[in-house]
Amino acid sequence: MTERERHPTLAFAAEEVRRYLRLAGLAEESLPGITVELGEPSGEDAYAIEGDAERIAIRGSNPRSALIGAYAYLKEIGFAFWAPGEDYTRIPRLTDRAQLKVPRRESRAAHSFRGMCIEGAESLEQMLAYVDWLPKAGMNICFAQFFRPDIFWERWYSHQNNPLMPPRTLSEEEKEAFDRTLVAEIKKRGLLLHRAGHGWTSRALGYPGNGWQTQAEPREARYRSRIALLKGERRLFGGVPANTNLCYASEDVQQALTDDVVAYAKAHPEVDAVHFWLADTFNNLCECEACRQTTLSDQYVRILNRIDEALTEAGLATRIVFLLYQELLYPPERERIRHPERFILMFAPISRTFETGYPAEVPAGEPPPYRRNAMRLPLDIGENLRYYAAWRQVFAGDAFIYDYHLGRAHYGDPGYLKIAGTLCGDIRRVRGLGFQGLIACQELRVMMPNALPIYAMGRLLWDADTRPEDVAEAYFEGLYGADAPRVRVYFEAVSALCDTDYANANGPRLRPDLTGRYREIARLSRAESETLEDRGDPILRRYGSTLLQNAAYADALAALTAGDEAAATAAYDRYCRIIREREAVYPMDFDVYRAIEVTQRYTGLKETPRTPTNDEPTTERDERV
Ligand SMILES: [Zn+2]
Known part of the structure; x- marks a missing residue:
């Protein structure tokens, strides 16, 4: 048996099948033989399953796919995992081993990128419930945003915006322990771990980079000199390092960012894709003489190439995700990504409307000319896609959509069926537009009014030909x-x-x-x-x-x-x-x-003002991606 065949995810998958069969009423001694192994069918994420009274056989093209296959087998015999948590799990009553019969079937994921990125406010337990559910929903990526998702924990444990719940402060040790548990549970399931994103600009200025927290101006001159020159001053943008752009023409800034990415990738072999993004706000680019000579995207690509070169030198194969968003929607004018295989393009149309979905094709037309620090974000999704098409002229590598159906838009749809419809329609357009999947930038707690959007997302990302109507019907009848x-x-x-x-x-x-x-x-x-x-x-x-x-x-x-x-x-x-x-x-x-x-x-709704309690944190600044 090779190392790969002994992968802990395979053992976990077999144990999951055994555990659920016991929960369905089968006694331990009456369970059939269960084998979970690697093998055919080939493909990025693919599985084959079959079972009868004597034997259950699950094969995956990789350990994660074997786990997805294990849950697919359970679904075939009557289990359902509509959303995270026990209340959304359906366990059939199994009285006869004949009920274990499933004729051999194979399945292959339609998309390489099927995941979600943590936003909102969550406890560790809530994050773990979601991680547990991802493979049950056929998904393969967990993006634990930032270097450690402190901001999401802080919002939950301080119960920001909910004075009815008792707040508490997490210690540094607790956050470290939380993070170890979170990563361990992601890895136990063989899920791909994406990390970082915004926060590199924070770290280059000496801050932690784990959220959008407000900070005092940096004291050290070398940090201050790295900040973008805006209206004649180098100051944090709105006091938030994660929202602050740097003076990217500076050799010191380029080197600092490159060194940090390489050191991070070296120290974190468990991270499958490192997201390297710049500041989280727009129209605050550096106005110094050198920066004005070029575009932000040209500076970005120059740094990406430096990172690639340094990673290669260090012998690291870590994939780097780069972001098309705000000013970076404009493609570079002169610079080109030298080794596309290192990189993954992430298209994030944050300012789009959700009243209409992705078109089948990018509409004709050019993005408007760029004017420094006077950019207007595109509202229409077609307009957003024109920028993507322009980038596609200079980058032909892997790409996925990073979108916000459940990041904010869903609060405008208290029935969730419109947003589910837009999401399903958009996923069905993903491949035709040249993307390999979608990562949802989303709050994890999105099961009220119903969990149809997340359930349908998992189904359609695995099988793009599934009809959304059938998914909705199964969901409502099942629950x-x-x-x-x-x-x-x-x-x-x-x-x-x-x-x-x-x-x-x-x-x-x-x-x-x-x-x-x-x-x-x-x-x-x-x-x-x-x-x-x-x-x-x-x-x-x-x-x-x-x-x-x-x-x-x-x-x-x-x-x-x-x-x-x-x-x-x-x-x-x-x-x-x-x-x-x-x-x-x-x-x-x-x-x-x-x-x-x-x-x-x-x-624009307002509450009747109330007296804040001492423990209540001050309102933080808005986040973007
Ligand atoms: Zn500059």
Whole structure:
């Protein structure tokens, strides 16, 4: 047996099959032989499964695929993993070993990049529940953003935006231990670990690079001189190192960034792809004489080539992900990536609308000419794609989409069916546009109003030919049983009535044309709530809670669109109370921190001012990617 065949993920996959069969009622001694091994079918991520009363055989093209295959086998015999957590898991009753029969079948992933990137506020347990679910959903990548995902833990454990939960501060030792556990659980499943992203500019200025925390100006002159010169000054942009661009023409800056990436890659062989991004805000590029001679993308590519050269010299094969985003949407004018095989292009259309999806083809036309520090971000997805097409003229390597359906837009769709539809439609366009997959930049706690978007994402990223209608039907029937039709009718009506752009700050706040639509959502939610019986089912209870939340949310938006601020605040207070009280009951389902941040910062809703407690952190700055 070779080292690769003894991979711990194979043993874990076999144990998972045994564990679930026991949970389904089979006694240990009556379990059939279970073999999980590497082998045909070949392909990047592919598996073959078959089983009967005597033997269950699972083969994967790599350890991760064997694990995905193990869960696929369980699904064939009646298990379901609709979303992270036990309440979303369906375990059949197995009474007879004949029920283990599955004729041989093979399956191959349609996309190489199938993953999610952590955003929002999460506890360690919530992150681990998601990591556990990723292979069950057919996904292969976990992007633990930053060098350590401190910011997401800090928001959760301090219970930012939820004063009803007792805050606590994590020690450095706890964060280190959390991180070790998180990485170990990702690796146990053979998932690909992506790390870093923003934060390189922070580290070049002497800060940790684990979030968007506000910091004092650097004291050391060598750090200050690295900051971009903006309006005659070299100062942190808004006080946030992760949002601050550097003077990239400086040899010292280029060397510092290169050295840091190489040292990081060397120290972290467990990281499969290192994301190297610049600052997280736009229109704050250096205005010094040297920087003005060139474009940001040319400077970026020059540094990428330096990193590649240094990694090669160090004998490191680490893949580097580079970002098309804000100013970097413009392709370089002169510089070219010398070794495309080292790099992965990541297209992040952060400013897009979600009311329309990706087109089948990039629309004709050129991006507008670039003007330093006066860029307007493209709203339309077609316009965003024109930049990508221009980059494709100079880079033919691997590429994936990094998109935000569940990063903010979803708060504008309290039925989730519109956002699920856009997401599914977009995934079906991925290959035609020349991408090899999608990583969702998302809050992890996105199961309320329902988990259809994440479930469908996993299904379509594995099999692009799956029909979204079939996925939705299976999801609702599987989770809601006899209540599926009414639940679907309600979510469909709500999604058809809402306007995701309005909630995400696109367009004026006074929109009397939308008022009637939000009133109708409120009316429907109340009517549905009045006739819903509580039968103790945890999923239906969540549905009942969603109805109350949606009624208050729609009341607030109806008042806001009509210009009645007092009524909007009264309804919004109710909404905040509902979601905050519920967070202790369903901590995994809805990201209260982020919902409140988005509804206040973007939608423009205001709470009745309350007296902050001593432990409450000050509001942090907005993040972008
Ligand atoms: Zn400069």
